[in-house]
Amino acid sequence: MSTTLTIFATIFGLLVGSFLNALIYRLPRGINVAFPRSSCTECKKIISWYENIPIISYVFLKGRCSGCGTQISWQYPAIEFVAALFAFFIAPKTINSSDLLNFFFFFSVFSAFLVHLIVDLKHQILPDSINIYLALLFLVISLFTQVWTHWLIGGAIGLGFPLLVSWIFYQLKGEVGLGGGDIKLFGALGLYLGPIGIMQNIFLSCFLGALIGILLIATKLIKRENPIPFGPFIIIVAAFQIFAESSFKALISYIP
Numbered sequence: 001m002s003t004t005l006t007i008f009a010t011i012f013g014l015l016v017g018s019f020l021n022a023l024i025y026r027l028p029r030g031i032n033v034a035f036p037r038s039s040c041t042e043c044k045k046i047i048s049w050y051e052n053i054p055i056i057s058y059v060f061l062k063g064r065c066s067g068c069g070t071q072i073s074w075q076y077p078a079i080e081f082v083a084a085l086f087a088f089f090i091a092p093k094t095i096n097s098s099d100l101l102n103f104f105f106f107f108s109v110f111s112a113f114l115v116h117l118i119v120d121l122k123h124q125i126l127p128d129s130i131n132i133y134l135a136l137l138f139l140v141i142s143l144f145t146q147v148w149t150h151w152l153i154g155g156a157i158g159l160g161f162p163l164l165v166s167w168i169f170y171q172l173k174g175e176v177g178l179g180g181g182d183i184k185l186f187g188a189l190g191l192y193l194g195p196i197g198i199m200q201n202i203f204l205s206c207f208l209g210a211l212i213g214i215l216l217i218a219t220k221l222i223k224r225e226n227p228i229p230f231g232p233f234i235i236i237v238a239a240f241q242i243f244a245e246s247s248f249k250a251l252i253s254y255i256p
């Protein structure tokens, strides 16, 4: 029984992964998510259902469009694979212990994080729709599992603290430090992580961002004037806090 459920969860992960690919392409370009149907970016050939089967179609088509032969990015099967892998690993811990709601919660958060991560790396934006989706998801779950002070103060700190720091930074240097999308993401996360969790996220993601930024500049992998998207650092820390809660708490206890 548990094996069957894990297989179903993995197939579900593949299908959602395919949808996430559409979001990653469409959201930053402002294209409607539901319509029109997917087509080749080069020759505009409509992709039929059998050319849209996660991973399998990519292998079958040898990674090329059937119309014009243009190479299809490896990102498509990679996203599908990563989503399936996540579902595969969390299924035994959630579904099989008849915790279906937890499976969907974790998978939803993971999906939103994945879209945010790729879109921010490629386009330096965190789409509002994903931030709103996360905020609603976190608010609903916190309403049922936490006291109101947890999500209210957490959300207020997540939104207010980075906004204040940005404002001070702007007054001092005359330039915008944090993007609006980053601040909204902190606000959404605060609803779930609570006051302490969100402060840990803000400090750790800033620390991680500064560290990686200095390393990238020092090794000349990027130039100083090139902007580094900050979203991925927030997401990496948040993923650790949400999906590996006990390991995160163990790690944080080492920090004085």
Ligand SMILES: [Zn+2]
Binding pocket: 040, 041, 042, 043, 044, 045, 065, 066, 067, 068, 069, 070
């Ligand atoms: Zn084509």
